[in-house]
Amino acid sequence: MTADKKVYNNILETIGDTPLIRLHKTVADLPCPVYAKVEFFNPGNSIKDRMAVKMVEVAEAEGKLKPGGTIIEGTSGNTGMGLALAAIQKGYRCIFTTTDKQSKEKADILKALGAEVIICPTNVEPEDPKSYYSVSKRLATEVPNSWYVNQYDNLANRLAHYEQTGPEIWKQTEGKVTHLVVATGTGGTITGTGKYLKEQNPDIQVWAIDSYGSLLTKWFNTGEIDMKEVHPYITEGIGEDFVPENYDRDVIDYFEKVTDKDGAVMARRIAKEEGIFVGYSAGSALSGLKQLKSKLTKDDVVVVIFHDHGSRYVGKVYNDEWMLDRGFLDVNTVQDLIGGLGRRRLVTIDAAQTVQQAMELMQQYDIEQIPVKTGNDITGSVSQHGLFKKLMQDLNLKDQAVSNVQETGIPVVAMNTPIERLTGYINKDNGAVLAKDDSGDYHIITKYDVLNALSKG
Template structure:
């Protein structure tokens, strides 16, 4: 029989997948090392188990002990899996910029999670670094993992990730690209690959708001480089000990928006449901494409799974609120009509008057109004069918023949979402502007907006 004794034995040997559409403008071959195939859905499983192994070997972690760590989510998941199998407890600190999904997942696997503020200095007692260190001194029989300075982090990638990539590319890799945070993946993997072939280039992708690129280029820790950013899991406001900058050939910064938009593209165009840092990595390669040639084989790390970000980068509302999503909304349609007044009909007016207004304003749909409220709707198609059957219907009151009112949607609804509401039976929607005035959006309006 072929089976694994426990979930930890499924870590590693993740697939390499060639990218096509998002890298179409590049002259070279780009292969993604897709790390969400690990059981905890991220590359951090590798180093999490390695750090536990080393701690056990050194006698730093005793039976029934507690693992304490500051994590953006993925390392915590790997540690939690190890804790389940090895019989440990977990207490994790994280920041309030991390996705809710990450926190919920950590709790689901039995960890206690403490959320700390993002926008404080690492030394601030409220920071997730400081809180985790303090807890390690207060909780009996505990071990502070410290992925940032624990060199077992980079050793895991030297022993596992690097050799896998070398074997999977048959030694043909020319560039390794890693969106980097703790430094373990880029340093450990890069070190192994450069020992096999010193000509291999290692590119680290950083985020605006992080000081790593400036430190790499100047050796100076410049805190003026540090400011709040949204991208999760990469960049730092200090330099972890896992970094060996001699292994890295270039740092490149990518904006929060470019990373988020690219992650969505990878998912939609390649069918690989990736996390935020994968978007950073591919956006970084595209920014550096002038350094690539047709014979190059670029391996990029896709760290984690998109399910960790469904409430953020895969949420249209979240993206639009931050100006990351360039989509047309109902508000854009309304603004494009230059505030044309809404044509309505009273519930107690005659159908003949509704027909006259349709002809006068060349419209097909009229909301029915009573006392300032929209209580129903009249449409050209609906009237036509009924007038064929009953020519005297023109003298009836609107309220006797009206249909249900058009659906009311918010101004920030993307046009593409209106197909849920506009169909054969219902030809329009209503919305309210900031002043409380009603506006109508029809199939024709949508066609016009999408054609601009």
């Protein structure tokens, strides 16, 4: 072991001291440098490791968490990860409640670390007995020797960021930071970090990024808790339908809302253009900053918090089919549409096979039209409509080769064909088109695929 290699006693000692990385392509339209505080370098791959361990340490010191106890919390996943890491090292049991809108990957990771995970419905009031807040509170009264974390109202949450995240950013920017941008949920990160930075320089602007469907922005602007603002949204880890005690309005200067789509699209841009594989809230944070670019000058230095890692969202934000289903992908060409549909088996039939076999394939896969292959080439097609007309005239055709009854081939279009042009190829007699990719594989696009894409465009 060389002398310059730091050795850690356990995984908890690796929390913090995360890098500050300058962004380039995604912020090329902004007048000032923008740096990302990349928190997935923490061992649990999120900023929540900081406050999770701090809350455990404070609870131990106050006698609320005793040896062999059970940690109980409602979590979107990342706080649970940090708590689970602490529990492993310190010998505690964990029970977490979460919502059904959170990615499956988050729940699976928590289970992998030995936690018990209870999935609760998203679209209920916080006071509803079925909400993940209520279920976690109830369990804390029922499970012996347990401690209810309550990250939302537990002020050790923001204390962690006052003691760690704020000082790190101040030191890394050599005191030059002028703006802190945080996609905010529990309020701990923005309040704790912002409080420390404003103590060093009161002129630093602290901007909170919120989601449509959250009541936090209106609360900040008016002091009013308006439940009419609350409606379901997809973005994970930010926004709230109540106001956690960790918030301090005196620390925050501005709230900005970002749509589910803009946050998701920006997260993908950060991954592709900066090489930083981030979670959903990072996309929201950067999208919100760009919405506020008119408030920036060339002399500013902006720090944006990138809360967690993209691996938590591979089944959602980084899944083309998920994005396409929600209208989050701009589908302009056949290539775009095929990317969103994902890999699908192309059902074909050999020209030497029988009409009966063609009919069975149509029934098995519930399809209206099948390409006919001669060797490796597609030479025609058979359709339900065409076979029905022919069989009504001669039922014996079902035992003949498909080559005797095949119709004109399904049109083959280029991968860069605009979606709108496909309507010229698809009609009542032809319900699909084919496209051939660079590897020589064929893909089929049906009229339903086109209609679905156009309806969400």
